[in-house]
């Protein structure tokens with residue numbers, strides 16, 4: 001069975017002044033699919049995410065095609081997009097993504113009222129239920145606090161809850177676990193996995209962390225200096241990486257997580273691992 005992609009990116013080119021930061025990138029994300037965009041620092045991941053979200057800075061020149069639910073949005077900024085082409089977002093820095101002066105409950109109430117049409121009381125109940133479902137202890141108390149009164153992992157799960165409450169068919173998460181300790185990382189990855197499974201929402205997961213990607217995604221697009229160098233099933237990319245950069249990425253992840261990169265990693269050919 002073949003479904004139409006939720007997100008279809010074709011020959012995406014982004015330039016800042018004379019400097020190309022993304023150069024001819026093409027990939028699809030299918031409904032309910034989790035795809036990671038993997039690349040080293042400075043490879044153009046965040047610019048790709050911003051183009052998908054309609055949040056490119058005014059000095060960026062963009063060409064190509066970005067279709068969400070079949071509609072062309074490449075030249076349409078986020079604020080002017082139709083409801084069915086809007087994308088929810090989880091940022092790396094959860095503190096600056098949330099309003100520091102407003103309680104978690106008030107911030108979560110808004111999307112429940114706006115996108116689900118709930119009354120204030122029902123929106124509060126939905127917010128508490130959602131935070132509880134994400135494994136946060138005592139959500140009744142938590143919604144009364146401001147973001148600064150939460151830990152990084154708690155805040156990041158509030159951000160995921162906010163993105164979930166927006167009820168979009170696509171979520172983009174840009175390095176959502178980079179600033180977190182390993183235990184909290186695992187909790188946040190689980191929350192993303194459970195949400196996308198339950199809501200059948202697609203996810204574009206932006207990361208330079210192959211280990212995190214392998215816990216969440218089945219398919220990867222790997223970029224280097226704004227150009228796609230490899231793409232396909234993550235298992236295959238881990239067991240048989242073709243490009244030098246992918247081989248280095250796998251070797252680095254394997255040296256940090258020797259036994260658990262994925263089941264596929266146990267089958268990994270070793271020539272390039274030995275040389276890493």
Ligand SMILES: Nc1ncnc2c1ncn2[C@@H]1O[C@H](COP(=O)(O)OP(=O)(O)OP(=O)(O)O)[C@@H](O)[C@H]1O
Nearest residue numbers: 016019021039040041042043044045046047048208
């Ligand atoms: N305002 C800017 N003007 C010109 N070039 C920029 C600007 N901001 C970023 N760049 C360059 O664009 C390129 C891609 O940046 P981008 O932030 O998309 O990378 P990234 O892969 O997300 O990196 P990281 O993992 O470090 O966030 C980099 O070479 C960066 O130096």
